Amino acid sequence: MWPDQRLCDLFRVEHPIIQAPMMGSCTPELAGAVSNAGGLGSLGCGEKPATTIRAEAAAIRARTNRSFNLNFFIIQQEKTDPRVLEAARKRLQPWYDDLGLGDPPSELPPPGRGFDEERLEVVLSVRPRVVSFHFGHPEASHVEAMKAAGIVLVSSATSVAEARVLEAAGMDAVIAQGWEAGGHRGSHKPTAPGDGVGTMALVPQIVDAVSVPVIAAGGIGDGRGIAAAMALGASGVQMGTAFLSCPEAATEPARRERLRQATDRDTMVTDAFSGRSARAMRSRYAEEMERAREALPPFPQMYALSGPIRNAAGDSEASFFLYGQAAALSKEMAAGDLVARLVKEAREVMGYLSRR
Ligand SMILES: Cc1cc2nc3c(=O)[nH]c(=O)nc-3n(C[C@H](O)[C@H](O)[C@H](O)COP(=O)(O)O)c2cc1C
Structure with a gap:
């Protein structure tokens, strides 16, 4: 079905396509639609209060009985x-x-609270299939508690060294977030804005460095990008910008218009x-x-x-x-249709390549 089934088995999904958690832009409608279409819908929880997270998770569950992902930030308690x-x-x-x-x-x-005891409690009571993190990984006792509850843990790496740290910290899969990606760079420490490794270079190096499944993210805008990520050894993809134009996303009308006119240099x-x-x-x-x-x-x-x-x-x-560098590839279509289209396109490309 897919070249590597590991991620589908881990997440219990049909397709290894994750709709990226996007604070402020994703909604329970978006996550529910993606999960119903066989991908993994995600909700960015960032600094949202616990009551909002519980309510939004319930709203996802009202739409789907399939797996979904809650996403949190790891924030260093730095003082200015x-x-x-x-x-x-x-x-x-x-x-x-x-x-x-x-x-x-x-x-x-x-500074924000990051992933604290209260958020751990929310996660343990909601029990989503997947919890993902940005900017690092939670402390060991939190990792242990979530894993004991059967929750699959994932976090982003922007370098090979960060991927190794995540694997050692017990993450079940690592997101290789390339330079092209829209949104915050998930580096574990602040980096200069000019500092980053592109998806094409990053994914295979992380695949070689860790034994857990690798999820490619950054600049993947259609089925060609998904097939390319698989060719680089990724087990799946996480796509954010591509979902911003879906009617279920919380993207404001003026910004939707901007995405319609997006170019590679935006x-x-x-x-x-x-x-x-x-x-x-x-x-x-x-x-x-x-x-x-x-x-x-x-x-x-x-x-x-x-x-x-x-x-x-x-x-x-x-x-x-x-938003990311591949925004011009975005299609305005319902999230479920987008997932179906991405699957079809990726399979066509992979089939075409194997026949040559
Ligand atoms: C609008 C927007 C908001 C984002 N917010 C988050 C977030 O809250 N948590 C997170 O882990 N990643 C976030 N990201 C990054 C995505 O997880 C992912 O790395 C990125 O979207 C992949 O690149 P692409 O946009 O080219 O598909 C965000 C990305 C975008 C575009």
Whole structure:
């Protein structure tokens, strides 16, 4: 059926196609539709309150009795160096002045909670088939508790070394997230925006380095990309940008329009919105911050400084619209139809290649 069935067996799904968790962009409708079509639907839980996570997980279960994935961030409890904050405030003051926003905040909110005891409790009571992480892995006692509950654990690596760390920490599969990917880079420590390995180079090296199944992510926009990922040794794929145009996604109308006109050069990697490198639409703000790079407050505290600019300036000047380099391949179709189309296309390509 697929060249490597390991991921399908692990996740208990028909197709090794994961709809990426996307904070703010995925909905229970999207996840439910993907799971019903035989893929793995995901929900980005990020910093959502426990009650919201429980309600959204219940909404997925109301739509499907198949496997789904809940996704969480691993956040280092870093405090902002007061000198870095002062320099960043100074740097952003002209933007605040131009937009009539007063002064940038002089105090930042505490760092996010990441994956704590409360979230562990939510996961253990919801018991999704799969839980995935971004920016690292949970502590050993949490890994043990989830595995004892029969939950399959997955996390992202942006390098071979990170993939090895994830395997050693007990992850059941590793996502190899290449440079092309939309959204935050899942590196375990903050990296410079210019620093990344492309999917084509990363996937086979991670496949050679670990024995758990590898999931390719980044720049996979259609069945050709899926077949290519399999050729590189991946057991499956995780696709985010491709699902942003589905009617079930929470993508705003103006952003859907932007995706309709997307090109290969639309996006750039910047840490100037959240404090961590993420691939998002090019904007004057991101380009200006990139030209004169300076240390910025860490993720997610930087949001408190960039948020007012983003809200006041709008998408054309300071958009934090996350999408990847293959956005132009996106199709506007229902998520279930998209999964069926991806499966058909991938099989056609694999069949064609094996007949040559
Ligand atoms: C809008 C958007 C939001 C994202 N949010 C998350 C998230 O909350 N958690 C996560 O693990 N990955 C997140 N990602 C990254 C995806 O997991 C995945 O690595 C990426 O979408 C793959 O590249 P592609 O967009 O080219 O398919 C996000 C990606 C996008 C496009």
